[in-house]
Amino acid sequence: MFPGHRTAAAAIALTGVTGLGLLAVGATRPPPRPPRPPAPAAADPATGQPATPAPPLPHANPTRVTIPAIDVRADLVPVAVTSTGELEVPPPDRxxxxxxxxxxxxxxxxxxxVIVGHVDSRDTGPAVFFDLGRLRPGDRIRVARADATEVTFAVDGVRSYPKTAFPADLVYGAGTVPRLRLITCGGRFDERERRYLDNVIVFATAVA
Structure with a gap:
Protein backbone atom coordinates (compact mmCIF):
# COMPACT_ATOMS: atom_id res chain seq x y z
CA MET A 1 0.00 0.00 0.00
CA PHE A 2 1.74 3.15 -1.10
CA PRO A 3 1.26 6.72 0.20
CA GLY A 4 -2.04 8.24 -0.81
CA HIS A 5 -4.01 5.02 -0.64
CA ARG A 6 -4.73 5.54 3.04
CA THR A 7 -6.30 8.95 2.55
CA ALA A 8 -7.88 8.54 -0.86
CA ALA A 9 -11.50 8.91 0.20
CA ALA A 10 -10.82 12.23 1.88
CA ALA A 11 -8.10 13.42 -0.44
CA ILE A 12 -9.93 13.18 -3.70
CA ALA A 13 -12.12 16.06 -2.78
CA LEU A 14 -9.55 17.64 -5.07
CA THR A 15 -10.93 19.45 -8.08
CA GLY A 16 -14.17 20.54 -6.48
CA VAL A 17 -12.07 22.81 -4.29
CA THR A 18 -10.97 24.95 -7.23
CA GLY A 19 -14.51 25.08 -8.53
CA LEU A 20 -16.03 26.40 -5.33
CA GLY A 21 -16.31 29.96 -6.54
CA LEU A 22 -17.84 29.11 -9.89
CA LEU A 23 -21.38 30.01 -8.86
CA ALA A 24 -20.24 33.38 -7.61
CA VAL A 25 -19.01 34.37 -11.05
CA GLY A 26 -22.35 34.56 -12.86
CA ALA A 27 -24.96 35.90 -10.50
CA THR A 28 -27.72 35.95 -13.15
CA ARG A 29 -26.92 32.73 -14.98
CA PRO A 30 -26.12 29.33 -13.44
CA PRO A 31 -22.78 27.81 -14.51
CA PRO A 32 -22.65 24.69 -16.65
CA ARG A 33 -22.66 21.39 -14.79
CA PRO A 34 -20.23 18.62 -15.70
CA PRO A 35 -21.87 15.75 -17.58
CA ARG A 36 -22.83 12.74 -15.50
CA PRO A 37 -21.67 9.25 -16.44
CA PRO A 38 -24.34 6.71 -17.41
CA ALA A 39 -25.92 4.51 -14.76
CA PRO A 40 -23.57 1.69 -13.71
CA ALA A 41 -23.82 -1.54 -15.66
CA ALA A 42 -23.44 -4.96 -14.11
CA ALA A 43 -19.81 -5.33 -15.21
CA ASP A 44 -17.09 -3.90 -12.98
CA PRO A 45 -15.14 -1.35 -15.07
CA ALA A 46 -12.08 -1.83 -12.88
CA THR A 47 -11.51 -5.31 -14.31
CA GLY A 48 -11.70 -4.52 -18.01
CA GLN A 49 -9.50 -6.75 -20.14
CA PRO A 50 -8.95 -6.00 -23.85
CA ALA A 51 -8.48 -8.87 -26.28
CA THR A 52 -4.84 -7.84 -26.71
CA PRO A 53 -3.62 -6.02 -23.60
CA ALA A 54 -0.39 -4.11 -23.90
CA PRO A 55 2.66 -5.54 -22.13
CA PRO A 56 3.97 -3.51 -19.18
CA LEU A 57 6.64 -0.90 -19.83
CA PRO A 58 9.43 0.32 -17.55
CA HIS A 59 8.95 3.47 -15.51
CA ALA A 60 8.93 6.80 -17.35
CA ASN A 61 7.35 10.06 -16.26
CA PRO A 62 4.25 10.98 -18.30
CA THR A 63 4.29 14.36 -20.01
CA ARG A 64 0.93 14.76 -21.75
CA VAL A 65 -2.53 13.20 -21.85
CA THR A 66 -4.73 13.30 -24.96
CA ILE A 67 -8.40 12.26 -25.07
CA PRO A 68 -9.75 12.84 -28.61
CA ALA A 69 -13.40 12.01 -27.76
CA ILE A 70 -13.67 15.04 -25.46
CA ASP A 71 -11.02 17.22 -27.09
CA VAL A 72 -8.53 17.08 -24.21
CA ARG A 73 -4.84 17.69 -24.79
CA ALA A 74 -3.15 18.55 -21.52
CA ASP A 75 0.33 18.75 -20.09
CA LEU A 76 0.97 16.67 -16.98
CA VAL A 77 2.70 17.73 -13.78
CA PRO A 78 3.69 15.37 -10.95
CA VAL A 79 1.62 15.52 -7.75
CA ALA A 80 2.08 13.70 -4.46
CA VAL A 81 0.55 14.01 -1.00
CA THR A 82 0.19 17.11 1.16
CA SER A 83 1.42 17.41 4.76
CA THR A 84 -2.09 16.54 5.91
CA GLY A 85 -2.12 13.32 3.90
CA GLU A 86 -4.33 14.57 1.08
CA LEU A 87 -3.68 14.09 -2.60
CA GLU A 88 -2.09 17.13 -4.19
CA VAL A 89 -3.78 18.75 -7.17
CA PRO A 90 -2.47 20.77 -10.11
CA PRO A 91 -2.02 24.50 -9.44
CA PRO A 92 -5.45 26.16 -9.20
CA ASP A 93 -4.32 28.95 -11.53
CA ARG A 94 -3.62 26.41 -14.30
CA VAL A 114 -3.61 7.81 -11.52
CA ILE A 115 -4.18 11.19 -13.21
CA VAL A 116 -6.28 13.93 -11.60
CA GLY A 117 -7.65 17.12 -13.09
CA HIS A 118 -9.85 20.07 -12.23
CA VAL A 119 -13.49 20.00 -13.28
CA ASP A 120 -13.95 23.77 -13.40
CA SER A 121 -12.39 27.08 -12.43
CA ARG A 122 -13.81 30.20 -10.88
CA ASP A 123 -12.07 32.33 -13.51
CA THR A 124 -12.43 30.28 -16.69
CA GLY A 125 -15.40 27.95 -16.15
CA PRO A 126 -15.04 24.36 -17.44
CA ALA A 127 -11.54 22.97 -16.86
CA VAL A 128 -9.45 20.13 -18.26
CA PHE A 129 -11.58 17.19 -17.04
CA PHE A 130 -15.01 18.84 -17.22
CA ASP A 131 -16.25 16.33 -19.82
CA LEU A 132 -14.93 13.07 -18.31
CA GLY A 133 -18.53 11.95 -17.77
CA ARG A 134 -19.06 11.88 -21.55
CA LEU A 135 -16.50 9.12 -22.14
CA ARG A 136 -17.80 5.71 -23.14
CA PRO A 137 -16.26 2.21 -23.25
CA GLY A 138 -13.82 1.91 -26.11
CA ASP A 139 -12.83 5.58 -26.21
CA ARG A 140 -9.07 6.02 -26.39
CA ILE A 141 -6.76 7.87 -24.02
CA ARG A 142 -3.16 8.47 -25.06
CA VAL A 143 -0.37 9.28 -22.62
CA ALA A 144 3.00 10.53 -23.89
CA ARG A 145 6.00 9.67 -21.75
CA ALA A 146 9.42 11.21 -21.21
CA ASP A 147 11.13 8.20 -22.82
CA ALA A 148 9.52 9.14 -26.17
CA THR A 149 6.96 6.32 -25.96
CA GLU A 150 3.19 6.75 -26.00
CA VAL A 151 0.72 4.42 -24.28
CA THR A 152 -2.83 4.02 -25.55
CA PHE A 153 -5.57 3.07 -23.11
CA ALA A 154 -9.12 1.95 -23.92
CA VAL A 155 -11.87 3.14 -21.60
CA ASP A 156 -13.50 0.25 -19.72
CA GLY A 157 -16.14 2.37 -18.02
CA VAL A 158 -16.95 5.60 -16.21
CA ARG A 159 -18.50 5.74 -12.76
CA SER A 160 -19.56 8.37 -10.23
CA TYR A 161 -18.92 7.71 -6.53
CA PRO A 162 -19.86 9.77 -3.45
CA LYS A 163 -16.76 11.29 -1.93
CA THR A 164 -17.71 9.61 1.31
CA ALA A 165 -17.40 6.21 -0.41
CA PHE A 166 -14.33 6.70 -2.60
CA PRO A 167 -13.23 3.28 -4.02
CA ALA A 168 -9.57 3.49 -3.01
CA ASP A 169 -8.82 -0.17 -3.78
CA LEU A 170 -10.21 0.11 -7.32
CA VAL A 171 -8.21 3.28 -7.95
CA TYR A 172 -4.86 2.51 -6.30
CA GLY A 173 -4.81 -1.29 -6.38
CA ALA A 174 -1.83 -3.19 -7.76
CA GLY A 175 -1.94 -5.59 -10.70
CA THR A 176 -0.02 -7.13 -13.57
CA VAL A 177 -1.80 -5.24 -16.38
CA PRO A 178 -1.13 -1.55 -17.15
CA ARG A 179 -4.25 0.41 -16.25
CA LEU A 180 -5.20 4.06 -15.90
CA ARG A 181 -7.56 5.98 -13.62
CA LEU A 182 -8.67 9.53 -14.44
CA ILE A 183 -10.35 11.42 -11.59
CA THR A 184 -12.26 14.66 -11.21
CA CYS A 185 -15.26 16.01 -9.31
CA GLY A 186 -18.88 15.79 -10.36
CA GLY A 187 -22.39 14.99 -9.31
CA ARG A 188 -24.55 17.43 -7.40
CA PHE A 189 -23.10 20.77 -6.37
CA ASP A 190 -23.83 21.55 -2.73
CA GLU A 191 -24.78 25.22 -2.73
CA ARG A 192 -24.25 25.63 0.99
CA GLU A 193 -20.95 23.76 1.21
CA ARG A 194 -19.84 25.13 -2.17
CA ARG A 195 -18.47 21.82 -3.39
CA TYR A 196 -19.28 18.86 -5.60
CA LEU A 197 -20.39 15.78 -3.70
CA ASP A 198 -19.08 13.05 -6.01
CA ASN A 199 -15.99 11.95 -7.87
CA VAL A 200 -16.13 10.89 -11.51
CA ILE A 201 -13.63 8.12 -12.24
CA VAL A 202 -12.63 6.78 -15.64
CA PHE A 203 -11.28 3.20 -15.71
CA ALA A 204 -9.06 2.27 -18.65
CA THR A 205 -6.68 -0.51 -19.71
CA ALA A 206 -3.61 -0.27 -21.94
CA VAL A 207 -4.08 -1.79 -25.40
CA ALA A 208 -1.47 -3.05 -27.83
Missing part, protein backbone atom coordinates in the same frame (compact mmCIF):
# COMPACT_ATOMS: atom_id res chain seq x y z
CA UNK A 95 -6.95 24.63 -14.85
CA UNK A 96 -5.95 23.29 -18.27
CA UNK A 97 -3.25 20.93 -16.97
CA UNK A 98 -3.59 17.61 -15.15
CA UNK A 99 -1.60 15.92 -12.40
CA UNK A 100 0.04 12.50 -12.37
CA UNK A 101 0.25 10.81 -8.96
CA UNK A 102 4.01 10.27 -8.88
CA UNK A 103 4.04 8.03 -5.79
CA UNK A 104 2.22 5.39 -7.79
CA UNK A 105 3.15 3.74 -11.08
CA UNK A 106 3.66 5.65 -14.31
CA UNK A 107 1.18 5.12 -17.17
CA UNK A 108 2.26 1.98 -19.01
CA UNK A 109 3.74 0.22 -15.99
CA UNK A 110 1.96 -2.75 -14.43
CA UNK A 111 -0.69 -1.53 -12.01
CA UNK A 112 -2.96 1.48 -11.79
CA UNK A 113 -1.58 4.87 -12.83
Missing amino acids: PTIAGWYRLGVSPGEAGNA
Whole structure:
Protein backbone atom coordinates (compact mmCIF):
# COMPACT_ATOMS: atom_id res chain seq x y z
CA MET A 1 0.00 0.00 0.00
CA PHE A 2 1.74 3.15 -1.10
CA PRO A 3 1.26 6.72 0.20
CA GLY A 4 -2.04 8.24 -0.81
CA HIS A 5 -4.01 5.02 -0.64
CA ARG A 6 -4.73 5.54 3.04
CA THR A 7 -6.30 8.95 2.55
CA ALA A 8 -7.88 8.54 -0.86
CA ALA A 9 -11.50 8.91 0.20
CA ALA A 10 -10.82 12.23 1.88
CA ALA A 11 -8.10 13.42 -0.44
CA ILE A 12 -9.93 13.18 -3.70
CA ALA A 13 -12.12 16.06 -2.78
CA LEU A 14 -9.55 17.64 -5.07
CA THR A 15 -10.93 19.45 -8.08
CA GLY A 16 -14.17 20.54 -6.48
CA VAL A 17 -12.07 22.81 -4.29
CA THR A 18 -10.97 24.95 -7.23
CA GLY A 19 -14.51 25.08 -8.53
CA LEU A 20 -16.03 26.40 -5.33
CA GLY A 21 -16.31 29.96 -6.54
CA LEU A 22 -17.84 29.11 -9.89
CA LEU A 23 -21.38 30.01 -8.86
CA ALA A 24 -20.24 33.38 -7.61
CA VAL A 25 -19.01 34.37 -11.05
CA GLY A 26 -22.35 34.56 -12.86
CA ALA A 27 -24.96 35.90 -10.50
CA THR A 28 -27.72 35.95 -13.15
CA ARG A 29 -26.92 32.73 -14.98
CA PRO A 30 -26.12 29.33 -13.44
CA PRO A 31 -22.78 27.81 -14.51
CA PRO A 32 -22.65 24.69 -16.65
CA ARG A 33 -22.66 21.39 -14.79
CA PRO A 34 -20.23 18.62 -15.70
CA PRO A 35 -21.87 15.75 -17.58
CA ARG A 36 -22.83 12.74 -15.50
CA PRO A 37 -21.67 9.25 -16.44
CA PRO A 38 -24.34 6.71 -17.41
CA ALA A 39 -25.92 4.51 -14.76
CA PRO A 40 -23.57 1.69 -13.71
CA ALA A 41 -23.82 -1.54 -15.66
CA ALA A 42 -23.44 -4.96 -14.11
CA ALA A 43 -19.81 -5.33 -15.21
CA ASP A 44 -17.09 -3.90 -12.98
CA PRO A 45 -15.14 -1.35 -15.07
CA ALA A 46 -12.08 -1.83 -12.88
CA THR A 47 -11.51 -5.31 -14.31
CA GLY A 48 -11.70 -4.52 -18.01
CA GLN A 49 -9.50 -6.75 -20.14
CA PRO A 50 -8.95 -6.00 -23.85
CA ALA A 51 -8.48 -8.87 -26.28
CA THR A 52 -4.84 -7.84 -26.71
CA PRO A 53 -3.62 -6.02 -23.60
CA ALA A 54 -0.39 -4.11 -23.90
CA PRO A 55 2.66 -5.54 -22.13
CA PRO A 56 3.97 -3.51 -19.18
CA LEU A 57 6.64 -0.90 -19.83
CA PRO A 58 9.43 0.32 -17.55
CA HIS A 59 8.95 3.47 -15.51
CA ALA A 60 8.93 6.80 -17.35
CA ASN A 61 7.35 10.06 -16.26
CA PRO A 62 4.25 10.98 -18.30
CA THR A 63 4.29 14.36 -20.01
CA ARG A 64 0.93 14.76 -21.75
CA VAL A 65 -2.53 13.20 -21.85
CA THR A 66 -4.73 13.30 -24.96
CA ILE A 67 -8.40 12.26 -25.07
CA PRO A 68 -9.75 12.84 -28.61
CA ALA A 69 -13.40 12.01 -27.76
CA ILE A 70 -13.67 15.04 -25.46
CA ASP A 71 -11.02 17.22 -27.09
CA VAL A 72 -8.53 17.08 -24.21
CA ARG A 73 -4.84 17.69 -24.79
CA ALA A 74 -3.15 18.55 -21.52
CA ASP A 75 0.33 18.75 -20.09
CA LEU A 76 0.97 16.67 -16.98
CA VAL A 77 2.70 17.73 -13.78
CA PRO A 78 3.69 15.37 -10.95
CA VAL A 79 1.62 15.52 -7.75
CA ALA A 80 2.08 13.70 -4.46
CA VAL A 81 0.55 14.01 -1.00
CA THR A 82 0.19 17.11 1.16
CA SER A 83 1.42 17.41 4.76
CA THR A 84 -2.09 16.54 5.91
CA GLY A 85 -2.12 13.32 3.90
CA GLU A 86 -4.33 14.57 1.08
CA LEU A 87 -3.68 14.09 -2.60
CA GLU A 88 -2.09 17.13 -4.19
CA VAL A 89 -3.78 18.75 -7.17
CA PRO A 90 -2.47 20.77 -10.11
CA PRO A 91 -2.02 24.50 -9.44
CA PRO A 92 -5.45 26.16 -9.20
CA ASP A 93 -4.32 28.95 -11.53
CA ARG A 94 -3.62 26.41 -14.30
CA PRO A 95 -6.95 24.63 -14.85
CA THR A 96 -5.95 23.29 -18.27
CA ILE A 97 -3.25 20.93 -16.97
CA ALA A 98 -3.59 17.61 -15.15
CA GLY A 99 -1.60 15.92 -12.40
CA TRP A 100 0.04 12.50 -12.37
CA TYR A 101 0.25 10.81 -8.96
CA ARG A 102 4.01 10.27 -8.88
CA LEU A 103 4.04 8.03 -5.79
CA GLY A 104 2.22 5.39 -7.79
CA VAL A 105 3.15 3.74 -11.08
CA SER A 106 3.66 5.65 -14.31
CA PRO A 107 1.18 5.12 -17.17
CA GLY A 108 2.26 1.98 -19.01
CA GLU A 109 3.74 0.22 -15.99
CA ALA A 110 1.96 -2.75 -14.43
CA GLY A 111 -0.69 -1.53 -12.01
CA ASN A 112 -2.96 1.48 -11.79
CA ALA A 113 -1.58 4.87 -12.83
CA VAL A 114 -3.61 7.81 -11.52
CA ILE A 115 -4.18 11.19 -13.21
CA VAL A 116 -6.28 13.93 -11.60
CA GLY A 117 -7.65 17.12 -13.09
CA HIS A 118 -9.85 20.07 -12.23
CA VAL A 119 -13.49 20.00 -13.28
CA ASP A 120 -13.95 23.77 -13.40
CA SER A 121 -12.39 27.08 -12.43
CA ARG A 122 -13.81 30.20 -10.88
CA ASP A 123 -12.07 32.33 -13.51
CA THR A 124 -12.43 30.28 -16.69
CA GLY A 125 -15.40 27.95 -16.15
CA PRO A 126 -15.04 24.36 -17.44
CA ALA A 127 -11.54 22.97 -16.86
CA VAL A 128 -9.45 20.13 -18.26
CA PHE A 129 -11.58 17.19 -17.04
CA PHE A 130 -15.01 18.84 -17.22
CA ASP A 131 -16.25 16.33 -19.82
CA LEU A 132 -14.93 13.07 -18.31
CA GLY A 133 -18.53 11.95 -17.77
CA ARG A 134 -19.06 11.88 -21.55
CA LEU A 135 -16.50 9.12 -22.14
CA ARG A 136 -17.80 5.71 -23.14
CA PRO A 137 -16.26 2.21 -23.25
CA GLY A 138 -13.82 1.91 -26.11
CA ASP A 139 -12.83 5.58 -26.21
CA ARG A 140 -9.07 6.02 -26.39
CA ILE A 141 -6.76 7.87 -24.02
CA ARG A 142 -3.16 8.47 -25.06
CA VAL A 143 -0.37 9.28 -22.62
CA ALA A 144 3.00 10.53 -23.89
CA ARG A 145 6.00 9.67 -21.75
CA ALA A 146 9.42 11.21 -21.21
CA ASP A 147 11.13 8.20 -22.82
CA ALA A 148 9.52 9.14 -26.17
CA THR A 149 6.96 6.32 -25.96
CA GLU A 150 3.19 6.75 -26.00
CA VAL A 151 0.72 4.42 -24.28
CA THR A 152 -2.83 4.02 -25.55
CA PHE A 153 -5.57 3.07 -23.11
CA ALA A 154 -9.12 1.95 -23.92
CA VAL A 155 -11.87 3.14 -21.60
CA ASP A 156 -13.50 0.25 -19.72
CA GLY A 157 -16.14 2.37 -18.02
CA VAL A 158 -16.95 5.60 -16.21
CA ARG A 159 -18.50 5.74 -12.76
CA SER A 160 -19.56 8.37 -10.23
CA TYR A 161 -18.92 7.71 -6.53
CA PRO A 162 -19.86 9.77 -3.45
CA LYS A 163 -16.76 11.29 -1.93
CA THR A 164 -17.71 9.61 1.31
CA ALA A 165 -17.40 6.21 -0.41
CA PHE A 166 -14.33 6.70 -2.60
CA PRO A 167 -13.23 3.28 -4.02
CA ALA A 168 -9.57 3.49 -3.01
CA ASP A 169 -8.82 -0.17 -3.78
CA LEU A 170 -10.21 0.11 -7.32
CA VAL A 171 -8.21 3.28 -7.95
CA TYR A 172 -4.86 2.51 -6.30
CA GLY A 173 -4.81 -1.29 -6.38
CA ALA A 174 -1.83 -3.19 -7.76
CA GLY A 175 -1.94 -5.59 -10.70
CA THR A 176 -0.02 -7.13 -13.57
CA VAL A 177 -1.80 -5.24 -16.38
CA PRO A 178 -1.13 -1.55 -17.15
CA ARG A 179 -4.25 0.41 -16.25
CA LEU A 180 -5.20 4.06 -15.90
CA ARG A 181 -7.56 5.98 -13.62
CA LEU A 182 -8.67 9.53 -14.44
CA ILE A 183 -10.35 11.42 -11.59
CA THR A 184 -12.26 14.66 -11.21
CA CYS A 185 -15.26 16.01 -9.31
CA GLY A 186 -18.88 15.79 -10.36
CA GLY A 187 -22.39 14.99 -9.31
CA ARG A 188 -24.55 17.43 -7.40
CA PHE A 189 -23.10 20.77 -6.37
CA ASP A 190 -23.83 21.55 -2.73
CA GLU A 191 -24.78 25.22 -2.73
CA ARG A 192 -24.25 25.63 0.99
CA GLU A 193 -20.95 23.76 1.21
CA ARG A 194 -19.84 25.13 -2.17
CA ARG A 195 -18.47 21.82 -3.39
CA TYR A 196 -19.28 18.86 -5.60
CA LEU A 197 -20.39 15.78 -3.70
CA ASP A 198 -19.08 13.05 -6.01
CA ASN A 199 -15.99 11.95 -7.87
CA VAL A 200 -16.13 10.89 -11.51
CA ILE A 201 -13.63 8.12 -12.24
CA VAL A 202 -12.63 6.78 -15.64
CA PHE A 203 -11.28 3.20 -15.71
CA ALA A 204 -9.06 2.27 -18.65
CA THR A 205 -6.68 -0.51 -19.71
CA ALA A 206 -3.61 -0.27 -21.94
CA VAL A 207 -4.08 -1.79 -25.40
CA ALA A 208 -1.47 -3.05 -27.83
